[in-house]
Amino acid sequence: MTSPDQANSAENPWPVRTISFKIADWIHRLGAIWVEGQLTQINVRRGTRTAFLTLRDPAADMSLSVTCDPMLLQRSEVPLAEGARVVVYGRPNFYTGRGTLSLRITDIRPVGIGELxxxxxxxxxxxxxxxxxxxxxxxxxxxxxxxxxxxxxxxxxxxxxxxxxxxxxxxxxxxxxxxxxxxxxxxxxxxxxxxxxxxxxxxxxxxxxxxxxxxxxxxxxxxxxxxxxxxxxxxxxxxxxxxxxxxxxxxxxxxxxxxxxxxxxxxxxxxDVTAELRGIAELRRRSAGALRNWVHREERVVESLRSRPVLANPLRMIDDRQDRVDGAVRDVRRSVQHLLTVEEHRTARLAAQLATLGPAQTLARGYAVVQRTDVDALHAVRSIDDLPEGARIRIRVADGSAAAVVAPNHQDATKENAQ
The missing domain is CATH 3.40.50.261 (Succinyl-CoA synthetase domains)
Incomplete structure (x- = not known):
């Protein structure tokens, strides 16, 4: 027969009793411990020396089987019932015959209100x-x-x-x-x-x-x-x-x-639907009133604008300024007429001066203007030297002009007459 102490393998498997003993040995090494939980089941059979309980973790879906002496439950100062929070003291025990784990307790204490x-x-x-x-x-x-x-x-x-x-x-x-x-x-x-x-x-x-x-x-x-x-x-x-x-x-x-x-x-x-409907009705009433007040206020503003002179008679502004425009036009015309009169007088004066100084007035006093007509540029004769013999000339007097030809020896006669 193979010894359990030999290495475990497919050729050398451990029997059930060996693994049960090993698990029990490890669990029993834990020793006595305090555990807190909530009682979910209490089973006390008459005539037996063992009470069976289930201790559940309140924060997780985990539970543990608990066994104890029924007298332990009876000695509790506070009656224990399902749902009670307790603290128990005991030693984990692995039953090798059934392969089950339970906690064998020797003390149980209900958790009080203050502790909770x-x-x-x-x-x-x-x-x-x-x-x-x-x-x-x-x-x-x-x-x-x-x-x-x-x-x-x-x-x-x-x-x-x-x-x-x-x-x-x-x-x-x-x-x-x-x-x-x-x-x-x-x-x-x-x-x-x-x-x-x-x-x-x-x-x-x-x-x-x-x-x-x-x-x-x-x-x-x-x-x-x-x-x-x-x-x-x-x-x-x-x-x-x-x-x-x-x-x-x-x-x-x-x-x-x-x-x-x-x-x-x-x-x-x-x-509350009724309260909400009342609130909606109230809001609708207030909004309608606010809208009406706004319309009335705007109507008053429009009426105020319409009653103003500028809107009551839009042409009044133009009419009021028409007189000013007409006055300005009259002033402009008066100024222009005055300016024209002044300039006309000035022009007449200058014309009179020009007429006095012009050749026509000189001719009217008995003078004549002699001009040569046989040259390219018609010009007035200024010297006797400009009148050679046979030169064609035009003699201009106050009431007209006449053509003439310079006669021979006219220069000598002229000189003599001058002397």
């Missing part, structure tokens, strides 16, 4: 440090949600309140009702599952998590870290409607909106 509140405060501080309570993360609620997702226990008062109040406020509201336990060890995973389903539905515009009031132990699921992180990761706005006004689970801080009661949640999520 202290743990809630620790979770609150942790999530606050991560910014999960930051108001800037809060998403606004839609004005008219297409569908409202509601997570609550089946046929609960909270469910009825939300549906009844919302329907009374708006008859067309639609609900996607999701039933889930709201206390006990199965509450957190069930709520998270329904939360993911509603968040993935594009028709759901807002999610309401509702439950009636209860003790601190009853409301523990709504301060569970796993549930709080799931709510923070939702893309859809979440409304917390847990308990009554004094109840403040941590879900109120993580949710986008905190409602004091389920009824308050319905009022926050669904608008």
């Amino acid at each position: 509140l202290a743990r809630i405060e620790r979770v609150k501080a942790l999530l606050a440090a991560e910014g999960l309570f930051d108001p800037r993360r809060k998403r606004p609620l839609p004005f008219l949600p297409h569908t409202v997702g509601l997570i609550s226990s089946r046929a609960s008062a909270a469910q009825r309140d939300v549906v009844a109040v919302a329907t009374a406020r708006w008859e067309a509201v639609r609900f996607d009702l999701r039933d889930a336990p709201v206390q006990g060890p199965t509450a957190v995973p069930a709520i998270i599952e329904q939360l993911k389903v509603l968040d993935a539905d594009p028709r759901v515009d807002v999610i309401v998590i509702a439950r009636g009031g209860g003790s601190v132990e009853d409301l523990l699921p709504f301060s569970d870290e796993t549930l709080l992180r799931a709510v923070a990761d939702c893309r859809t706005p979440v409304v917390s409607a847990i308990g009554h006004e004094p109840d403040n689970p941590l879900l109120d801080l993580v949710a986008d909106v905190r409602a004091a009661t389920p009824t308050d949640a319905a009022k926050r999520v669904v608008p």
Whole structure:
């Protein structure tokens, strides 16, 4: 027979008992430990010396079998029931005969209210440090949600309140009702599952998590870290409607909106159609009044403009300035006429001076102008030397002119006459 201490292989496999003993040996080395959890099952059989319990992790879907002496449960100062939070002390035990693991405990202590509140405060501080309570993360609620997702226990008062109040406020509201336990060890995973389903539905515009009031132990699921992180990761706005006004689970801080009661949640999520219609009617009345006032005001402005002289008689401005234009035209004409008269007098004076100095006046006094006509350029004779014998000349007097020819010896005769 092959020894178990030899190397394990396909040719040298270990028997079941060997692996069972090895697992038991490793588990037993863990020693006695303290474990916290939530009791989900208590089975005490009469006439037996062993009680069987199931201890579940509140934040994960994991559980562990626990065994103990029934007297241990009876000696507990606080009666133990399913859903109670406890701390147990025991040693892990692997039963090689059945290949099962259980925790054999020798002490069990219920977790008190003070300890629960202290743990809630620790979770609150942790999530606050991560910014999960930051108001800037809060998403606004839609004005008219297409569908409202509601997570609550089946046929609960909270469910009825939300549906009844919302329907009374708006008859067309639609609900996607999701039933889930709201206390006990199965509450957190069930709520998270329904939360993911509603968040993935594009028709759901807002999610309401509702439950009636209860003790601190009853409301523990709504301060569970796993549930709080799931709510923070939702893309859809979440409304917390847990308990009554004094109840403040941590879900109120993580949710986008905190409602004091389920009824308050319905009022926050669904608008009151009657109030909205009244508001619309009031806005229409105010807008109509504002429009009428604006029209009247503009009419008064138009009337004021029309009553002004410039618009009442548009030609008046032209008429008022016509006199000025006419006066200006008269002044211009008077100035031009005066200028013309002055210039006419000046011209007449100059003409008289020119006539006095001109050759016609000289001729009128008995003088004559002699001009040669047998040369290319007609010019007046200025000297006797310009009158050779036979030169043709024109003699111009006051009343006309006559042609002549210079006779011989005229120069001598002229000189003599001059002497």
